Amino acid sequence: MLVKEWARLEGLHPQTVWKWCRQGTMPVPVEQTPTGMWLIHDPKYETASQPSPAGSRTVCYARVSSGGRKGDLQRQADRLKAFAVGMGVEHPEIVTETGSGVNGNRRKLNRLLADPTVGTIIVEHRDRLARMNMGLVESALKAQGRRIIVVDDTELDDDLVRDMTEVLTSFCARLYGRRGAEHRAEKALEAMRDARV
Incomplete structure (x- = not known):
């Protein structure tokens, strides 16, 4: 625990x-x-905190936001596997995925959440599973006798900035069109950084 x-x-x-x-x-x-x-x-x-039924699987889920971070993805998966083995899991499964933590279009994660044989999902950081509505996901799994284990509860700022840029770009694209959306999103983030200083 x-x-x-x-x-x-x-x-x-x-x-x-x-x-x-x-x-x-x-x-x-x-x-x-x-x-x-x-x-x-x-x-x-x-003994009370093992709600997963006998024979359920433990899966380590690793995610990065972009394809340029494949090395980080492998290191994250290795750390999760070491953590699971340290918990006493004999053969933890590893699922890796590349995609934004903001949207729900992650096929591998959706399969894990829908699979009732997966009793425990281990993630390194809370935001690796979901940026928003993580509490809802935890509650839904808990109601099914399943659980999520978060290894480290600190946030990663660089991924948060990247996801925020994606959200701002999406909003700017709706307002101003695709062509200038990314530039306007970058300007908005720059203004936020300047306001913090």
Whole structure:
């Protein structure tokens, strides 16, 4: 179980739990994965937190926004596989995909979500699965006895900017036509960056 999840269940602040993990003063067994992530093995919750039926599959889902990031995609898949093996999954499946996190036109992800034999989906970051409405996806899967495990809950700014550019380009194309849409979207992002400074 992840630190944030255990801290929430125990009514503690996650920073306190991370500190205990680093100091070796946790009241329950912990383990640090090769990527540096802490996993908590609390018998009180581990048996209850395995809602996936016997024989269900665990799938690691890796995604990047563009084809120019294929190297990142492979490294992401390798980290997910190491995390799954660290969790005790013997043969985790790896599904990789290239596409925007904003739209729902990702065939491989749609197949995973529709497949009832997939009990657990592991993603590196929340935005790798979906940029928007992630809570809805989690709720729908939870109602079916399935779950999503997010390895690292921090956001990736460069992918967020790229997705924001895609959304702005789409809106500009509707307003001003395709020809100048990308240029206008870039100008809008530049204005936002200047306003932050």
